[in-house]
Amino acid sequence: MSLAASNISVQGRLDGVSVQLEPGQITAICGPNGAGKSTLMSCLAGLLVPDSGSASLGGEPLATLNPQRRAQMIGYLPQDGEVAWDVAVRNLVALGRLPHRDRGEKAIEAALEAVHLTQFADRPISTLSGGEKARALLARVFAGEPDWVLADEPLAALDFYHQHEVLASLHASAKLGAGVALVLHDLALAMNHADRVLVLKGGRLIADGPPETALDEANIIQTWGVAARWVGEPGARALVTS
Amino acid sequence: MNRAALIFAGLLIIAFPLSLLAGRVWVDPSSTPNAALILMELRLPRSILAMVIGAGLGAAGAAMQGYLRNPLADPGLFGIAPMAALGAVISFWFGYSASAYLLPSFALLGAGAGMAMLALIAGRTSAGTGGGIALFTLAGLMIASLAGALTALAITLSPNAFALSEIVLWLNGALTDRSWREVMIAVPCVAAGLLLLTLASKPLDAMTLGQEAAQSLGVRPAALLWLLVGGVGLTVGASVAVAGIIGFVGLIVPHLVRPFTDRLPSSLILPSALAGALLVLVADSAVRVLPLVTELRLGIALSLIGAPFFLHLLLKMRRGRI
Numbered sequence: 001m002s003l004a005a006s007n008i009s010v011q012g013r014l015d016g017v018s019v020q021l022e023p024g025q026i027t028a029i030c031g032p033n034g035a036g037k038s039t040l041m042s043c044l045a046g047l048l049v050p051d052s053g054s055a056s057l058g059g060e061p062l063a064t065l066n067p068q069r070r071a072q073m074i075g076y077l078p079q080d081g082e083v084a085w086d087v088a089v090r091n092l093v094a095l096g097r098l099p100h101r102d103r104g105e106k107a108i109e110a111a112l113e114a115v116h117l118t119q120f121a122d123r124p125i126s127t128l129s130g131g132e133k134a135r136a137l138l139a140r141v142f143a144g145e146p147d148w149v150l151a152d153e154p155l156a157a158l159d160f161y162h163q164h165e166v167l168a169s170l171h172a173s174a175k176l177g178a179g180v181a182l183v184l185h186d187l188a189l190a191m192n193h194a195d196r197v198l199v200l201k202g203g204r205l206i207a208d209g210p211p212e213t214a215l216d217e218a219n220i221i222q223t224w225g226v227a228a229r230w231v232g233e234p235g236a237r238a239l240v241t242s
Numbered sequence: 243m244n245r246a247a248l249i250f251a252g253l254l255i256i257a258f259p260l261s262l263l264a265g266r267v268w269v270d271p272s273s274t275p276n277a278a279l280i281l282m283e284l285r286l287p288r289s290i291l292a293m294v295i296g297a298g299l300g301a302a303g304a305a306m307q308g309y310l311r312n313p314l315a316d317p318g319l320f321g322i323a324p325m326a327a328l329g330a331v332i333s334f335w336f337g338y339s340a341s342a343y344l345l346p347s348f349a350l351l352g353a354g355a356g357m358a359m360l361a362l363i364a365g366r367t368s369a370g371t372g373g374g375i376a377l378f379t380l381a382g383l384m385i386a387s388l389a390g391a392l393t394a395l396a397i398t399l400s401p402n403a404f405a406l407s408e409i410v411l412w413l414n415g416a417l418t419d420r421s422w423r424e425v426m427i428a429v430p431c432v433a434a435g436l437l438l439l440t441l442a443s444k445p446l447d448a449m450t451l452g453q454e455a456a457q458s459l460g461v462r463p464a465a466l467l468w469l470l471v472g473g474v475g476l477t478v479g480a481s482v483a484v485a486g487i488i489g490f491v492g493l494i495v496p497h498l499v500r501p502f503t504d505r506l507p508s509s510l511i512l513p514s515a516l517a518g519a520l521l522v523l524v525a526d527s528a529v530r531v532l533p534l535v536t537e538l539r540l541g542i543a544l545s546l547i548g549a550p551f552f553l554h555l556l557l558k559m560r561r562g563r564i
Binding site: 009043045046047067070071074075076077078080082083084085086087088092093095096098099137140144211 | 308310312437444447448449450451452454455457458459460461500504505506507
């Protein structure tokens with residue numbers, strides 16, 4: 001079922017954004033700092049009720065959806081990856097099963113496997129590197145087996161190899177029918193891995209479409225103020241400043 | 243029941259009968275005159291009360307540390323204990339404390355007023371993301387500060403020297419001369435409070451990831467806040483109502499228990515209740531046994547243990563070991 005925002009505004013952060021995200025795709029949300037990307041994610045996750053407009057899942061407004069039902073369908077990874085207690089990785093990932101109120105051992109093992117952390121499952125989170133911790137937090141979202149995965153900068157702390165491994169997991173989820181929406185700062189990752197890109201600036205939706213058009217050179221200079229050009233083949237492009 | 247709960251339940255089973263015998267006069271059931279009377283009317287209610295109060299304070303501490311995601315949080319910080327103390331002080335001020343039920347009733351009313359103020363101020367913003375926890379803490383500190391100021395005013399304007407000494411003595415909590423009456427007041431309140439805190443345990447696990455992530459896992463911030471205000475209010479309020487201010491239990495106990503658990507709040511609440519019961523029971527037995535001219539007040543004894551413990555935690559935190 002589709003996840004939609006209809007003319008949503010949040011004072012000082014979002015200004016009349018409308019978008020309909022489809023399952024089975026990876027949608028990247030890009031834009032400069034303060035563009036409203038995280039606010040849009042919070043609205044789409046049902047955590048922030050917009051001042052005007054509404055967000056809905058399958059036509060049902062998120063504001064009125066039962067929180068537990070919403071949590072079963074939308075997995076959300078916030079930007080702030082703080083973990084208050086020094087829990088074992090497996091117990092951290094198991095928190096993703098809270099909306100289902102079951103142990104979900106198979107889902108937890110699959111989530112650990114997807115982010116290559118099975119061998120670290122019993123280690124305290126404090127002994128992990130920043131990248132490993134980021135992967136454990138993403139595994140927590142996968143463990144909930146949600147219809148939608150919304151992640152705010154999930155790749156920022158990851159090395160090159162694990163960025164591609166995590167993207168492969170997200171692709172696999174999308175292939176199985178889940179919807180995936182990611183806030184990304186790396187435009188090359190968005191260009192090469194997203195099926196669709198939303199570009200925000202100053203709380204407004206500037207562009208929405210396939211990466212080749214949403215992130216074309218004209219949009220990049222208009223949004224980020226940087227003259228840059230794409231080089232390389234489709235699927236393996238790099239952005240070079242002029 | 244997890245490993246920690248089993249350990250502390252086992253220790254409690256050993257400590258409880260010993261606490262019945264311990265005191266300025268050690269009771270030997272076979273030879274002490276009126277042993278049955280002493281045990282039934284003095285030692286047993288006092289030991290039960292110590293365990294009930296300790297259980298409530300320990301569980302409340304574990305829950306508050308889970309909610310605030312801070313190992314230095316103590317339920318006493320949130321204004322409910324000072325408000326309960328204020329209620330009790332008012333009853334002393336007007337001379338109502340001579341009546342059996344008026345002193346605890348006033349203290350419970352004070353705790354209720356503290357809970358209502360906390361929920362009214364903090365509850366308004368808890369529905370949105372962010373801000374809720376900070377406001378909850380600040381509201382608690384404001385209520386604690388107000389209650390402290392009013393208590394100091396009541397002491398300053400004390401109608402007579404007797405009331406003044408009663409107030410000051412009572413504020414340094416103790417279980418001296420408590421009877422079944424206090425047990426009957428504390429048990430239902432603490433039991434109801436523990437039930438509410440248990441209901442809050444899974445949402446508190448989700449809070450490990452922060453308020454926004456917890457909400458995304460289906461936690462209703464307002465519902466969690468009400469469970470905590472009710473749970474902490476009933477346990478701490480009942481404790482102050484029957485024993486006065488007994489600090490640091492809610493701070494110390496979760497730290498003693500945490501290494502034996504998986505560190506999530508849900509696995510900490512029951513063992514903290516058992517360990518709290520054990521700590522207060524042992525501390526109260528110790529103050530009875532100490533060879534002092536007058537019995538050391540339980541609240542003072544626990545503060546003497548708690549303050550250095552708090553400093554130890556601060557230093558540990560500075561070294562990044564918490």
